[in-house]
Amino acid sequence: MEIDPFIFRSSIFILSIFIGYYVVWSVTPSLHTPLMSVTNAISSVIIVGAIIAALAGSTDSVFGISSIFGFLAIILAAINIFGGFLVTQRMLQMYKKKKDKKK
Amino acid sequence: MISANLSAIFYLISGILFILALRGLSSPDTSRQGNYFGIAGMIIAIVVTFLSVGNFSNSLVYVLIFLLIGGAIGAFIAFRIPMTAMPELVAGFHSLVGLAAVFVAIAAFLNPEVFNLGVVGRIKLASLIEMSIGAAVGAITFSGSIIAFLKLRGIMSGSPITFSGQHFLNLILGIGIFVLIYYLCKTQLSNIFWTVIIISFLVGVLLIIPIGGADMPVVISMLNSYSGWAAAGIGFTLENTALIITGALVGSSGAILSYIMCKAMNRSFVSVILGGFGADSSSDSINDKKEQKPVKSGNAEDAAFLMKNASSVIIVPGYGMAVAQAQHALREMVDKLKKNDIKVTYAIHPVAGRMPGHMNVLLAEANVPYDEVFELEDINNDFANSDVAFVIGANDVTNPVAKTDPKSPIFGMPVLDVEKCKSVLFVKRSLSPGYAGIDNELFYKDNTLMLFADAKKMTEDIVKNLD
Numbered sequence: 001m002e003i004d005p006f007i008f009r010s011s012i013f014i015l016s017i018f019i020g021y022y023v024v025w026s027v028t029p030s031l032h033t034p035l036m037s038v039t040n041a042i043s044s045v046i047i048v049g050a051i052i053a054a055l056a057g058s059t060d061s062v063f064g065i066s067s068i069f070g071f072l073a074i075i076l077a078a079i080n081i082f083g084g085f086l087v088t089q090r091m092l093q094m095y096k097k098k099k100d101k102k103k
Numbered sequence: 104m105i106s107a108n109l110s111a112i113f114y115l116i117s118g119i120l121f122i123l124a125l126r127g128l129s130s131p132d133t134s135r136q137g138n139y140f141g142i143a144g145m146i147i148a149i150v151v152t153f154l155s156v157g158n159f160s161n162s163l164v165y166v167l168i169f170l171l172i173g174g175a176i177g178a179f180i181a182f183r184i185p186m187t188a189m190p191e192l193v194a195g196f197h198s199l200v201g202l203a204a205v206f207v208a209i210a211a212f213l214n215p216e217v218f219n220l221g222v223v224g225r226i227k228l229a230s231l232i233e234m235s236i237g238a239a240v241g242a243i244t245f246s247g248s249i250i251a252f253l254k255l256r257g258i259m260s261g262s263p264i265t266f267s268g269q270h271f272l273n274l275i276l277g278i279g280i281f282v283l284i285y286y287l288c289k290t291q292l293s294n295i296f297w298t299v300i301i302i303s304f305l306v307g308v309l310l311i312i313p314i315g316g317a318d319m320p321v322v323i324s325m326l327n328s329y330s331g332w333a334a335a336g337i338g339f340t341l342e343n344t345a346l347i348i349t350g351a352l353v354g355s356s357g358a359i360l361s362y363i364m365c366k367a368m369n370r371s372f373v374s375v376i377l378g379g380f381g382a383d384s385s386s387d388s389i390n391d392k393k394e395q396k397p398v399k400s401g402n403a404e405d406a407a408f409l410m411k412n413a414s415s416v417i418i419v420p421g422y423g424m425a426v427a428q429a430q431h432a433l434r435e436m437v438d439k440l441k442k443n444d445i446k447v448t449y450a451i452h453p454v455a456g457r458m459p460g461h462m463n464v465l466l467a468e469a470n471v472p473y474d475e476v477f478e479l480e481d482i483n484n485d486f487a488n489s490d491v492a493f494v495i496g497a498n499d500v501t502n503p504v505a506k507t508d509p510k511s512p513i514f515g516m517p518v519l520d521v522e523k524c525k526s527v528l529f530v531k532r533s534l535s536p537g538y539a540g541i542d543n544e545l546f547y548k549d550n551t552l553m554l555f556a557d558a559k560k561m562t563e564d565i566v567k568n569l570d
Contacts, residue, residue, distance in 0.1 A: 016351030032460030053210035066214030073206035078173025086181035
């Protein structure tokens with residue numbers, strides 16, 4: 001009997017939870033705010049679903065009802081992706097060691 | 104354009120890059136590199152999606168335009184936002200992830216063919232369950248984050264809003280969502296799908312309104328977690344590995360952060376999920392100790408004198424520092440102290456501020472080197488050997504009552520042993536209790552000098568007096 005692909009996806013999901021568990025515990029507490037902003041940015045990979053939905057329209061009808069929701073989701077996710085990564089970058093730039101700023 | 108197998112491999116690669124992005128945050132040195140991994144993962148995922156759909160008609164132009172509009176808005180926000188507003192920003196971003204999840208689920212429901220999920224009215228059962236769960240969690244994340252945002256921004260009062268039967272109502276609505284999803288699977292009626300989403304929006308609001316302002320660190324972490332689970336739900340629907348991996352990572356990350364925050368406040372996870380906390384503690388105990396105890400108060404000159412004659416100073420920042428934007432003035436003060444060969448370190452309680460790591464970011468913004476900043480357990484023993492503790496904007500996290508009085512609402516909460524210092528300088532606007540509504544015994548200790556003023560103004564005055 002064949003194994004349902006759902007089982008494979010669940011396996012990936014559960015193993016990723018474990019990876020997440022160990023990786024996040026190793027994050028230093030001083031970087032918890034950047035952790036939140038970067039997890040925000042990466043969870044916006046949901047944009048792939050939005051792109052698929054938005055590209056479903058044909059040349060003469062770009063904006064079907066389902067594509068419109070796709071386009072809206074693209075805007076929201078894009079705000080998050082750019083905003084999330086850039087603000088994380090901005091924060092991380094500020095974390096400097098003592099010896100870095102010899103003056 | 105490219106085969107489904109090939110794109111699946113690329114999605115896996117971007118999932119791995121996301122794991123590396125989080126891994127990088129284990130130390131500030133590797134964190135910037137980690138962020139680049141994250142960006143690379145995102146670019147791969149997006150490009151592969153374009154190639155796998157392979158529709159390069161007019162739609163593509165519009166997709167790119169909308170991508171750029173969103174990107175421009177995001178970049179603008181990222182560069183303009185002040186560091187003190189980081190909690191609101193993160194809450195706002197969570198709401199966008201939630202809403203995006205809802206929209207993608209709706210798009211999939213209306214046009215299941217493009218996602219290979221069957222046809223309208225006959226969507227595959229598993230997909231239907233996955234997309235409704237994704238949509239429901241996304242909707243809860245969205246409306247919950249909006250409320251959190253409004254509270255953090257001060258547009259909505261930070262005090263908890265409660266009414267009788269609140270938990271019961273939440274429970275009913277929660278069960279209602281599951282019942283509706285069950286009927287949705289049986290009937291495939293779109294009206295049920297919309298109802299699920301609307302009820303979920305309502306649940307999100309109801310979940311967050313009873314939670315008080317100072318408990319926001321837990322709320323934000325919790326919403327962080329929800330946004331991850333929503334993404335994972337959509338990932339299952341779209342059969343997309345990158346989304347499933349990311350959702351699981353983000354979900355567990357938020358859950359761990361909430362756990363850390365709960366532990367730092369000595370609250371149970373369940374009481375957090377049920378909401379309503381912050382309400383139980385504000386009522387009683389305020390009036391118990393109304394007898395006026397003597398308080399020593401001083402001015403900037405006294406504080407400067409004390410610190411100048413110290414050999415080691417520990418700074419304890421809290422939310423008040425963020426509100427007063429005092430971090431730069433503080434840094435100036437510390438520079439002056441260091442010039443006099445005084446050893447200065449910073450002690451940070453996990454729940455100081457309005458989100459995990461809030462204080463660390465503010466200090467980093469003020470150019471405080473991160474190796475001078477210590478977490479509770481690393482520095483707590485040093486208070487006994489230090490001359491001055493400078494408490495700026497923190498309150499409950501220093502209250503010795505948490506160690507001594509089993510009846511206190513904060514009993515058992517790990518606190519900073521500030522009172523063990525030779526002397527304590529406590530910057531505060533008034534004697535009013537903190538959010539827990541309990542008196543801080545520290546105010547009345549012999550070795551405490553209260554500095555009644557705005558945190559920034561007081562710090563600036565001390566700087567002047569240090570010359």
